[in-house]
Amino acid sequence: MARIVRPTAYGSPDVLDVIEVPIPSPDAGQTVVRVKAAGVNPIDWKLYSGAFHVVDDEHENEAGIDSASLPSLGLEAVGVVTAVADDVRGVEVGDDVMVYPVTAAYADYVVVPASSLITKPSSLGWAEAGGLMLAGTTAAHALHAAGVQQGDTVLIHNGSGGVGLIAIQLAVASGATVLATAAEANSDLLRGLGATPVAYGPGLLDRVRAAAPDGATTALDLVGTDEALDTSLAVVADRNRIVSITGGPRRAEEGITRLGYGPGEDAGTTVREAARSALVTQAGAGTLRVIVDATYPLDQAADAHRAGLAGHPPGKLVLIP
Ligand SMILES: NC(=O)c1ccc[n+]([C@@H]2O[C@H](COP(=O)([O-])OP(=O)(O)OC[C@H]3O[C@@H](n4cnc5c(N)ncnc54)[C@H](OP(=O)(O)O)[C@@H]3O)[C@@H](O)[C@H]2O)c1
Structure with a gap:
C-alpha cells in the first residue's frame, strides 16, 4: 500500500x-x-x-x-x-x-x-x-512573455517567492537590470542574486522611482496586489510588457499581458515545455539556485x-x- x-x-x-x-x-x-x-x-x-x-x-x-x-x-x-x-x-x-x-x-x-x-x-x-519545475517554468514563461533581454530594466514584484527567486536569476543571466520587491528582511538574499531590492508596502512607487529614475522597461507581477499593478502601470510605458501570473479582473481591465489558464490568459504550453531541460541543466550545473x-x-x-x-x-x- x-x-x-x-x-x-x-x-x-x-x-x-x-x-x-x-x-x-x-x-x-x-x-x-x-x-x-x-x-x-x-x-x-x-x-x-x-x-x-x-x-x-x-x-x-x-x-x-x-x-x-x-x-x-x-x-x-x-x-x-x-x-x-x-x-x-x-x-x-x-x-x-x-x-x-x-x-x-x-x-x-x-x-x-x-x-x-x-x-x-x-x-x-x-x-x-x-x-x-513549476516555479521555474512559470518564471521562464513570464520573462519570455515580457521579452526580457539585455538592456532591459525589469521590475519583479514578489522577488522572494518561489517564482520570483528563479525569475530574478534568469533575468540577471539574460543581462537585464533587475529591481525586485520583497520584505526588508529579504533584501540581502535578493542582492546576492543580483537584484536591487525594494521593500513593498506604502511608498513603493517612490522607492522604485528612486532606484530606477528612468523607469522600467518591463514588469512581472508575481503577487497580485493593487500596489504591484499600480506601480507597474506608473513606471512601464508598454502595457504589453507588464506581465501578470496572478489573475483577477483588474489585470484584464488594464490590458496587460496575463499568463495562466483562465479566459484571455496565455498558458504558454510550448514555452514552458521547452524551458524544462534548460532549467534542469542550469540547476544541475549550479548556475541556478x-x-x-x-x-x-x-x-x-x-x-x-x-x-x-x-x-x-x-x-x-x-x-x-
Ligand atoms: N499563472 C501561473 O502559471 C502561476 C504559476 C505559479 C504561481 N502562480 C501564482 O503566482 C503567485 C506567486 O507564486 P509563488 O509560488 O512565487 O508564491 P510564494 O512562494 O508562496 O510567495 C511567497 C512570498 O510572497 C511574498 N509577498 C507577500 N506579500 C507580498 C507583497 N505585498 N508584495 C510582494 N511580495 C509579497 C512574501 O515575501 P516576503 O517574505 O518578502 O514578504 C513571500 O515570501 C501566487 O499567487 C501563485 O498562485 C501563478
Missing part, C-alpha cells in the same frame, strides 16, 4: 487527509515513480479552497461536498522509477527523474506519462529538484499549506514522503 494526500472537502488545510491506496501500475505510455520530494505551490491550496469551484444543489452530496470534483494535489515531483510500461523506451527502473507536469504527486508513488520525465542531475538535491525554505513529511502537508498561506520565508516548500 502507499499513501496519498487529498482533500476530503473544500476549505482550509484542515480538510487534507492521508489515505492508503494500492501501489499503482503503469498503463501504456506511463511509468510509476517512487516520490522522493514533491513541490508545494500556492495553486495546491487554492484548488481545494473553493475559489475555483461552485457547490450547488445539482452537484453537492449529502455532506454538501461535490466529491467528484475534489482535486488531486501535487503538480511536480522528483523520484526513482519503479515501473515502466512495455511500450516506453529510454526509461529504466531505478532512474532518478524530475517529474513535470504531473498530477497527484502528493503521494508515495505517482503515475507519470513518460513524456513528463527528465533525468535528475545527481548534483541537485532531492528537495531542490522537487521545487524547481533553488532556494528551499522548509521541507515537511508527506503526512504534514496541511502544515506546509498553513505555512504557505501565512506567507512563509523566502523559497520553496517541499514535501518529503
Whole structure:
C-alpha cells in the first residue's frame, strides 16, 4: 500500500487527509515513480479552497461536498522509477527523474506519462529538484512573455517567492537590470542574486522611482496586489510588457499581458515545455539556485499549506514522503 494526500472537502488545510491506496501500475505510455520530494505551490491550496469551484444543489452530496470534483494535489515531483510500461523506451527502473507536469504527486508513488520525465542531475538535491519545475517554468514563461533581454530594466514584484527567486536569476543571466520587491528582511538574499531590492508596502512607487529614475522597461507581477499593478502601470510605458501570473479582473481591465489558464490568459504550453531541460541543466550545473525554505513529511502537508498561506520565508516548500 502507499499513501496519498487529498482533500476530503473544500476549505482550509484542515480538510487534507492521508489515505492508503494500492501501489499503482503503469498503463501504456506511463511509468510509476517512487516520490522522493514533491513541490508545494500556492495553486495546491487554492484548488481545494473553493475559489475555483461552485457547490450547488445539482452537484453537492449529502455532506454538501461535490466529491467528484475534489482535486488531486501535487503538480511536480522528483523520484526513482519503479515501473515502466512495455511500450516506453529510454526509461529504466531505478532512474532518478524530475517529474513535470504531473498530477497527484502528493503521494508515495505517482503515475507519470513518460513524456513528463527528465533525468535528475545527481548534483541537485532531492528537495531542490522537487521545487524547481513549476516555479521555474512559470518564471521562464513570464520573462519570455515580457521579452526580457539585455538592456532591459525589469521590475519583479514578489522577488522572494518561489517564482520570483528563479525569475530574478534568469533575468540577471539574460543581462537585464533587475529591481525586485520583497520584505526588508529579504533584501540581502535578493542582492546576492543580483537584484536591487525594494521593500513593498506604502511608498513603493517612490522607492522604485528612486532606484530606477528612468523607469522600467518591463514588469512581472508575481503577487497580485493593487500596489504591484499600480506601480507597474506608473513606471512601464508598454502595457504589453507588464506581465501578470496572478489573475483577477483588474489585470484584464488594464490590458496587460496575463499568463495562466483562465479566459484571455496565455498558458504558454510550448514555452514552458521547452524551458524544462534548460532549467534542469542550469540547476544541475549550479548556475541556478533553488532556494528551499522548509521541507515537511508527506503526512504534514496541511502544515506546509498553513505555512504557505501565512506567507512563509523566502523559497520553496517541499514535501518529503
Ligand atoms: N499563472 C501561473 O502559471 C502561476 C504559476 C505559479 C504561481 N502562480 C501564482 O503566482 C503567485 C506567486 O507564486 P509563488 O509560488 O512565487 O508564491 P510564494 O512562494 O508562496 O510567495 C511567497 C512570498 O510572497 C511574498 N509577498 C507577500 N506579500 C507580498 C507583497 N505585498 N508584495 C510582494 N511580495 C509579497 C512574501 O515575501 P516576503 O517574505 O518578502 O514578504 C513571500 O515570501 C501566487 O499567487 C501563485 O498562485 C501563478
